[in-house]
Amino acid sequence: xxxxxxxxxxxxxxxxxxxxxxxxxxxxxxxxxxxxxxxxxxxxxxxxxxxxxxxxxxxxxxxxxxxxxxxxxxxxxxxxxxxxxxxxxxxxxxxxxxxxxxxxxxxxxxxxxxxxxxxxxxxxxxxxxxxxxxxxxxxxxxxxxxxxxxxxxxxxxxxxxxxxxxxxxxxxxxxxxxxxxxxxxxxxxxxxxxxxxxxxxxxxxxxxxxxxxxxxxxxxxxxxxxxxxxxxxxxxxxxxxxxxxxxxxxxxxxxxxxxxxxxxxxxxxxxxxxxxxxxxxxxxxxxxxxxxxxxxxxxxxxxxxxxxxxxxxxxxxxxxxxxxxxxxxxxxxxxxxxxxxxxxxxxxxxxxxxxxxxxxxxxxxxxxxxxxxxxxxxxx
Numbered sequence: 001x002x003x004x005x006x007x008x009x010x011x012x013x014x015x016x017x018x019x020x021x022x023x024x025x026x027x028x029x030x031x032x033x034x035x036x037x038x039x040x041x042x043x044x045x046x047x048x049x050x051x052x053x054x055x056x057x058x059x060x061x062x063x064x065x066x067x068x069x070x071x072x073x074x075x076x077x078x079x080x081x082x083x084x085x086x087x088x089x090x091x092x093x094x095x096x097x098x099x100x101x102x103x104x105x106x107x108x109x110x111x112x113x114x115x116x117x118x119x120x121x122x123x124x125x126x127x128x129x130x131x132x133x134x135x136x137x138x139x140x141x142x143x144x145x146x147x148x149x150x151x152x153x154x155x156x157x158x159x160x161x162x163x164x165x166x167x168x169x170x171x172x173x174x175x176x177x178x179x180x181x182x183x184x185x186x187x188x189x190x191x192x193x194x195x196x197x198x199x200x201x202x203x204x205x206x207x208x209x210x211x212x213x214x215x216x217x218x219x220x221x222x223x224x225x226x227x228x229x230x231x232x233x234x235x236x237x238x239x240x241x242x243x244x245x246x247x248x249x250x251x252x253x254x255x256x257x258x259x260x261x262x263x264x265x266x267x268x269x270x271x272x273x274x275x276x277x278x279x280x281x282x283x284x285x286x287x288x289x290x291x292x293x294x295x296x297x298x299x300x301x302x303x304x305x306x307x308x309x310x311x312x313x314x315x316x317x318x319x320x321x322x323x324x325x326x327x328x329x330x331x332x333x334x335x336x337x338x339x340x341x342x343x344x345x346x347x348x349x350x351x352x353x354x355x356x357x358x359x360x361x362x363x364x365x366x367x368x369x370x371x372x373x374x375x376x377x378x379x380x
Contacts, residue, residue, distance in 0.1 A: 007187045007264075008378065009348045010257040011086025011245030013078040013198065016332045016342075017048040017238060020081060026349040028331045035331055037236065039222040045213065046224055047203050048238030048333030053077055059159055069107050070239075072152050075200030078241030079156045082196060086245035087257060092161070099192055100156060100166040101183040103175035103199035103337040104149040109207045113138045149175075152200060162196060169337075173303070174270070174369030175199070176340040181266040181371070183246055193251050198243030199338035212237070217305055217366050227304045227327035228313055235303050235366060238333015242342035249378075259378040260352035261359075263344070265289045269370040278308045278364055282315035285372040286360065291319075292374075297356040298325035301343035301363030301371075303334045312364040320360055339363055340371045347375050 017036035018024045027033070038049045055073060058080030059065050065073060083089045088098070117134045124130035149168035156162055167182070169175035176199045183197040203209075212218050212235065219225065219234040226232065252259050267288050271281035298316045302309035316325055328343040335342055340363040347359035359375040 004190045005188055006249035006262055007184050008247050008249040008252045008259040009244050009261050009263065010247050010252050010259055011082040011088070012260060012345045012348060013081030013083070013085060013241065013243040014342065014345050015050065015053060015074060015078050015081070015241040017051055018331060019051045020053065022085070022349045025331065025346060026353055029326050029328070029346055029350070030355065035224055037224045042204070042206070042209055044220050044222045045209055045218050046222055046236050048236065049204055050074060050202070050239035064155070064159055068155055070204070071104060071107065071200050071202035072155055074202060074239060074241040075102070075104065075152045075198070075243070076155050076159050078198060078200060079196060079243045080160055082198065082243040082245045083160055088245065089160070094194065095161045096163050097194060098162050099164040099195045100153050100162055101169070101179040101195055101197040102149050102153040102156070102166065103169040103179040103341070104152050105170060105172070105201070105337055106148065108202070108205055111206065156196070172336050172367070172369060173339055173363060173365035173371070174268070176337045177266070177268045177363065177369060177371030180341055180344060180373065181268050184263050184266050187246055187248050193248045195246045196243060197246060198241070198341045200241040201239060201335040201338040203237035203239045203333060203335065209237070215367070217303070219304065227300070227302050227309060227329040232304045232306065234305055235334045236329065238329070238335050240332050240335035240338040240342050242338045242345050244341060244345060244348070261348040261375045262378055262380070264374040264376050266371065266373040270368050271370055273308065273367065275307070276311070278370065279311035279315045281370050282312055282362060282364070282372065283318070285370060286315060286319045286362070289360070289372060289374040292323070292358050292360055295356055296320055296323045296358040296360065297347070297350060298323060299343045299347040299350070299359055299361045300325055300327045301339040301361065302327060302329060303339070303364065303366040304329055305366045308364045312362050316360055316362050334366070344373055344375065351375055351377050
């Protein structure tokens with residue numbers, strides 16, 4: 001069914017190793033400035049660590065800050081920036097109908113408990129009984145439930161006064177793609193008129209680095225390499241918060257909001273990790289978005305894991321002819337659930353600055369999950 005409403009991006013909230021706000025990120029992407037990567041703290045794995053944030057600017061209460069884990073603080077902060085950028089902060093009527101679509105993974109493990117249990121197992125007379133006892137006593141019953149993405153949505157609601165409905169997503173890169181896809185679909189169909197959509201990821205977690213390393217997905221060299229470089233060898237993760245304020249274009253025009261870009265479509269897929277399958281899937285997804293003109297650019301949220309990242313770039317290059325293709329991971333690191341929303345945010349910033357009239361955003365997950373989106377200049 002044809003879309004009834006154009007979908008406008010009127011607010012962008014972005015935080016990463018480069019700091020906060022749209023302009024530092026757009027400038028770094030365009031200039032090819034050296035990334036901010038810590039090669040020592042998590043050696044041998046380089047990580048784009050979060051820049052210091054003045055949390056009070058977006059999370060005024062110390063009590064709220066204390067009860068959030070880092071990934072939640074990152075997300076709440078970025079959401080606040082998006083509301084500020086859209087001019088909706090403090091607008092009770094607008095916040096009352098504003099919906100949220102939030103993507104994130106689970107919370108961090110309690111490393112002290114993990115270490116104590118593993119060390120205790122070595123000397124326990126009855127390891128099975130010891131493990132059962134420690135798990136019953138040391139793990140909070142609410143640990144898992146309190147760390148799901150819906151808690152991030154709840155904290156955004158509490159701190160920023162967003163009281164519309166919410167929907168949360170888990171599932172690594174695919175979660176970020178689907179959050180945006182469904183949010184765009186709701187506005188385009190007239191089911192909603194304003195949605196705050198985005199994700200947050202804290203890369204400075206040894207438990208996540210362990211999981212990703214066990215799957216052979218991380219770059220092992222303690223140095224930076226561009227996403228599409230032959231020597232990349234895997235992901236370099238980064239802490240990122242990325243939120244977008246989406247509105248029906250007519251509503252944005254009515255309230256005189258600045259429209260940074262419009263989203264003409266979002267597609268999602270799940271290709272098998274077999275040679276050529278990812279490239280084929282992206283050709284299908286991109287084809288469903290229509291053609292791209294001469295004044296276009298590409299923005300890839302590729303993870304850097306070979307060969308899937310190369311297949312993604314190959315399909316995007318075919319669709320864009322000679323247009324430049326930037327990798328968001330070169331400036332942000334790979335941010336899992338936040339990777340695709342962050343790439344869309346960067347593409348919108350580039351269009352808003354006049355660097356292009358159209359943008360193709362793509363992203364292949366490190367294991368599964370493909371996404372493609374088409375952004376256009378307002379009113380095209």
